[in-house]
Amino acid sequence: MSQKDKHYILNVSCPDQIGVVSAVTGHLAGHACFVEESSDYGDPQTNRFFMRIRFRPTLAGFDADAFMDGFAPLRTRLGMQVDLFERTAKRRVVLMVSKLDHCLNDLLFRYRTGDIRMKIPAIISNHPDLRQLADWHDIPYHHIPVTPATKAEAEARIDAILEEAQADTIVLARYMQILSAGLAGKYHGRIINIHHSFLPGFKGARPYHRAHERGVKLIGATAHYVTADLDEGPIIEQQVERVEHFNSVNDMIAVGRDVECLTLARALRYHLEHRVFLNGNKTVVFRR
Amino acid sequence: MSQKDKHYILNVSCPDQIGVVSAVTGHLAGHACFVEESSDYGDPQTNRFFMRIRFRPTLAGFDADAFMDGFAPLRTRLGMQVDLFERTAKRRVVLMVSKLDHCLNDLLFRYRTGDIRMKIPAIISNHPDLRQLADWHDIPYHHIPVTPATKAEAEARIDAILEEAQADTIVLARYMQILSAGLAGKYHGRIINIHHSFLPGFKGARPYHRAHERGVKLIGATAHYVTADLDEGPIIEQQVERVEHFNSVNDMIAVGRDVECLTLARALRYHLEHRVFLNGNKTVVFRR
Amino acid sequence: MSQKDKHYILNVSCPDQIGVVSAVTGHLAGHACFVEESSDYGDPQTNRFFMRIRFRPTLAGFDADAFMDGFAPLRTRLGMQVDLFERTAKRRVVLMVSKLDHCLNDLLFRYRTGDIRMKIPAIISNHPDLRQLADWHDIPYHHIPVTPATKAEAEARIDAILEEAQADTIVLARYMQILSAGLAGKYHGRIINIHHSFLPGFKGARPYHRAHERGVKLIGATAHYVTADLDEGPIIEQQVERVEHFNSVNDMIAVGRDVECLTLARALRYHLEHRVFLNGNKTVVFRR
Amino acid sequence: MSQKDKHYILNVSCPDQIGVVSAVTGHLAGHACFVEESSDYGDPQTNRFFMRIRFRPTLAGFDADAFMDGFAPLRTRLGMQVDLFERTAKRRVVLMVSKLDHCLNDLLFRYRTGDIRMKIPAIISNHPDLRQLADWHDIPYHHIPVTPATKAEAEARIDAILEEAQADTIVLARYMQILSAGLAGKYHGRIINIHHSFLPGFKGARPYHRAHERGVKLIGATAHYVTADLDEGPIIEQQVERVEHFNSVNDMIAVGRDVECLTLARALRYHLEHRVFLNGNKTVVFRR
Known part of the structure; x- marks a missing residue:
């Protein structure tokens, strides 16, 4: 199975603010990843934002480590917590x-x-x-x-x-x-x-x-x-x-x-x- | 509307014992009443018996007072509480x-x-x-x-x-x-x-x-x-x-x-x- | 286990008419049987009556065959179908x-x-x-x-x-x-x-x-x-x-x-x- | 009520493809709009993508017409259908x-x-x-x-x-x-x-x-x-x-x-x- 046949789950949470969804999905688009399913929620009381995205890379050369490294600025700037899971990995x-x-x-x-x-x-x-x-x-x-x-x-x-x-x-x-x-x-x-x-x-x-x-x-x-x-x-x-x-x-x-x-x-x-x-x-x- | 076109609800409760259902339904049969719907339950913990019967008299001369008076022996012998309601009476x-x-x-x-x-x-x-x-x-x-x-x-x-x-x-x-x-x-x-x-x-x-x-x-x-x-x-x-x-x-x-x-x-x-x-x-x- | 420790299910169906419940429960009372649970229903469209009774005998000498034989007049007179099952018998x-x-x-x-x-x-x-x-x-x-x-x-x-x-x-x-x-x-x-x-x-x-x-x-x-x-x-x-x-x-x-x-x-x-x-x-x- | 106190619903649908969510949410972020609630779904059978976003502008000068005009390239390039509704407008x-x-x-x-x-x-x-x-x-x-x-x-x-x-x-x-x-x-x-x-x-x-x-x-x-x-x-x-x-x-x-x-x-x-x-x-x- 090449990288492009894998499916991933990306879980994100951070303080809610303008541009979060855009930043995350922009990063996915930049890596040619196709979003299969996404859900998000901003809690108006705690002002915390949560997002789960299931996606698949469309390029054979998708590099999960590089993809995650690319979140570094967002982690810093938006206080974002990001986790990536292979969908078929068994816990x-x-x-x-x-x-x-x-x-x-x-x-x-x-x-x-x-x-x-x-x-x-x-x-x-x-x-x-x-x-x-x-x-x-x-x-x-x-x-x-x-x-x-x-x-x-x-x-x-x-x-x-x-x-x-x-x-x-x-x-x-x-x-x-x-x-x-x-x-x-x-x-x-x-x-x-x-x-x-x-x-x-x-x-x-x-x-x-x-x-x-x-x-x-x-x-x-x-x-x-x-x-x-x-x-x-x-x-x-x-x-x-x-x-x-x-x-x-x-x-x-x-x-x-x-x-x-x-x-x-x-x-x-x-x-x-x-x-x-x-x-x-x-x-x-x-x-x- | 003659008596025999009326419908009644009969509610019964008493200590549970052998013969209760028989006694009540026997009384109904004796007055030529047709049971349209009945439910009963005996609580095994409190040993209390409950019964609700919807019936209609089939004889024109049905006398509700006499019917209820007939329960006197059961009230005494079985400690039975009996109530009769006309079904269409509005509370x-x-x-x-x-x-x-x-x-x-x-x-x-x-x-x-x-x-x-x-x-x-x-x-x-x-x-x-x-x-x-x-x-x-x-x-x-x-x-x-x-x-x-x-x-x-x-x-x-x-x-x-x-x-x-x-x-x-x-x-x-x-x-x-x-x-x-x-x-x-x-x-x-x-x-x-x-x-x-x-x-x-x-x-x-x-x-x-x-x-x-x-x-x-x-x-x-x-x-x-x-x-x-x-x-x-x-x-x-x-x-x-x-x-x-x-x-x-x-x-x-x-x-x-x-x-x-x-x-x-x-x-x-x-x-x-x-x-x-x-x-x-x-x-x-x-x-x- | 003596007879009086057994529990039974009695299933009855017949054309609906006055006195059915009374007749069945009277028979049970006559054999000193305690009704633990009963349900019945008369279908107003088909005019067919159905009843299920769970009971236990209270006398050691309860004879299930004799009990069932006693239904013969009801079977004949009311067209009643009667079945008795031991509650714990496994089908x-x-x-x-x-x-x-x-x-x-x-x-x-x-x-x-x-x-x-x-x-x-x-x-x-x-x-x-x-x-x-x-x-x-x-x-x-x-x-x-x-x-x-x-x-x-x-x-x-x-x-x-x-x-x-x-x-x-x-x-x-x-x-x-x-x-x-x-x-x-x-x-x-x-x-x-x-x-x-x-x-x-x-x-x-x-x-x-x-x-x-x-x-x-x-x-x-x-x-x-x-x-x-x-x-x-x-x-x-x-x-x-x-x-x-x-x-x-x-x-x-x-x-x-x-x-x-x-x-x-x-x-x-x-x-x-x-x-x-x-x-x-x-x-x-x-x-x- | 100034523009920035209004809430809007943005409904989007188009053929599913990489970068849709990113493009739409990027446009929102560019106009300083805060996403309050969003949902999306891509139908894998029809390959059609649907998205509903509830948002509020954070700048007093938000111009709904200009905001919608800005979708023109996306309408053309992605075949996107976009509708904007004021949330409190009564239909x-x-x-x-x-x-x-x-x-x-x-x-x-x-x-x-x-x-x-x-x-x-x-x-x-x-x-x-x-x-x-x-x-x-x-x-x-x-x-x-x-x-x-x-x-x-x-x-x-x-x-x-x-x-x-x-x-x-x-x-x-x-x-x-x-x-x-x-x-x-x-x-x-x-x-x-x-x-x-x-x-x-x-x-x-x-x-x-x-x-x-x-x-x-x-x-x-x-x-x-x-x-x-x-x-x-x-x-x-x-x-x-x-x-x-x-x-x-x-x-x-x-x-x-x-x-x-x-x-x-x-x-x-x-x-x-x-x-x-x-x-x-x-x-x-x-x-x-």
Whole structure:
């Protein structure tokens, strides 16, 4: 594959101002790059500008390094942050699970069939239960029990595995353990959690039980980036499903499983396709 | 219209036990009544049973009083609560509003076209703004300003108007004032409020602003019965709509208007059609 | 487990008339059966009545045969059709697939985790591709190629496998072949197909391509019973998802996969829980 | 209001090629215009590029005419079509109705409250029924009966009213009459119809009756531009709502009313905000 058959994602953010789009797209045109898809957004409150461009070079001699070097003046003058990704490069995603397997199964199916393009160098769990599923997909399974007494040590082992796996992204697929602020900070903006409620409703534990008790008519799930502040991280995606008075807690849990899978899968795809920008404690998501 | 062309709604609730449905439907069959629609639910946690039956007598001589008197043994033996309503009888609904007119306009349209069958003997507001809309529909408009100093007096006037209007049901169509525990208690299970958030998220004031600040991906509305405990009353209906990062607070408010109208209209229809039962702090809603 | 710890589903249908519910529930009360959940519907157009009751006997000596024998007078007098099912009995479901694996994977996950309770005695495919997935679940995989020349012979083999598997229900999980009228008739009301469009839109082949060409804003999936009339069988469940102008056909296919899985899984669960009644070319679905 | 306090919408379309975004945004930057919101899309099948930009000039001396004249080279070189609109300018919308008033009422409410910004110089109907509603909003109401014999003459009168009203956009808010190819062609891309089904399902008359007969589980509405080919025009927006076996045709019609109102209002808002581009027989809709 020559350079001109490659597709790239260019992500840009900077203080909003006149001429940003023009400067970036002018640079692309100057390198004979064809824009296939672009999205941008300027937040009028934070005055921050975000842009995602998918493009392909039209010349065989396209030099990605030179292309990026050419942004130097813009980086300096406009305070611009610029990142370039090959579209087909697979990011390295480590999955962390507990005993519940619905999200894991869903993600592994999407991994196996290519529905979500990624590498999964490791699965980490505080329980041994889901090893068989990992084995069938030929993915190393690390059983790291966590108790209050061993939490620090366990997290050190987790950190080592993430390092060795060269983890780009971490998915808490119903991991049910709280990560320390240290680990959350180290992978800021790269750890995705699925919370089984429509946040900010029912933060914390046992949301379906509390939803049942409160008598809500819709239940939901929230995929968000993990921060040190539990259940308060930037929201990537949310979905809901209707329930009725006759639905038991177990019915809600069953309905919720499907909602959790879809919400997490969608959030992960957005993240891996570089569609998500952090904007303070919120996200900008250029959805498709 | 002879008795046999009438349709009735029969609402029953009692402790759940063997033979309840049989006893009630046996009584209907004994009076030659044809069941057009029935729904029931036994709550396994509270052990309370609820049933709603729509029926029509098939004999010209159907005597509603005698039919209800016949329930006396069941009332005694099974602790049964039984209510009978003529299906086409219009309930008396008083609307309470503030300055925002979208819910009022929506309800008046449904009233005018018969989409929701009801009488509206009065509209009460703490502002004069929406009088013209009431006038056009020939509905008396009562402007009762509310200030901290005059709150008790204002509520006494409201209560008098409700009495005079023989209000069966009260709808807070974005009324924006908190009713006293006294009034809420007097009309327990008959005051419906529309809250402009997906409860229990964003209880209290300015939910759209807080939803925008939190960066949620769905906003919603909640119709619930008013209790002394603010925003904690039994939920009748909830709906949501998707928003994205580019939606401003004003966008959310605009999207929210439609969601509020639909949610409130649906809840009111369920209520007026006797589809809603109180079940502790929850509702049983036999939707159609 | 003694008789009184069992739960049963009782399904009833008959011409609608006064006293049906009373007669059925009276019979239940007479046998000291506690109704846990009941739903009924009388179609005013066809004048046909449908009822589903979940109950548990409260006496150790409950005799299911005697209970059913007791319906004889009702069968005769009211033309009643009555069926009794043990709630936990697992029905035998044969899955038929082609090359696409998303629905199969989804159903096998729900089978493996008990989310949908069933036995899967066989998987039949006209291609060898999905054998590995069947193997991992220890389910016999029958590869039966179908060509125009061998169609009759292939279907005879399929029929033999269904017989041997004692198939109660057949699921066409993207099977992509049309069953003969003979086979469709033999398993009338027991073959569920997932069609990848929101019927009656885009009947026939390549619905996503045609949806893309037409520029619709929502795509969907339809689960229906198979009849001799292609894509015209009674609809059990439908769901949709939003698409936009920038979504390619492949995007639609990807979005559609999730919608197909959910729609088929939901329809199959309704069917296996005896929630679906045929009502001419329509269905009555007592959903939960 | 000086020029620099105005906001503009710039709509661009042309054959897709390298440098289009750069050229357009460069022109904006050259005139010191601040981009507030931009969206673009290149259709890989038709190779057509579409772009919508909302911007505000930052210099008091901004000259809109000179700004547009400056596009001349791009028009020539890139075959670019460019349109500029003042954001707050109200477009002139003529509503056409028959006897059903739900869509009319909904649009008039949004008009009255400014939820949709527009002028309504005339309402045209083939029936006298809705005059009172028009009167209350001080909008001229033209009753033009249509019969097979007088259709040509009636349409000539309609055309004259549209001319006199200087209609920019025409909304068939359940008009129930088919416009001639001549009128449809004259206002190509500017007549919006609401069809009460989820097209392409149930084209033609009485869709709710046919949906009921077919037993679908979702009903919907479609807002589309009118073309000479009935029910085949480019789709702008679609929405659906769930129905069940117990819903009568009248229930479906009632549910459908809300769906129709919302779908039409949303499509009209997109249109008036210049968010919709025609792309062959499809639309590009830059939604918010």
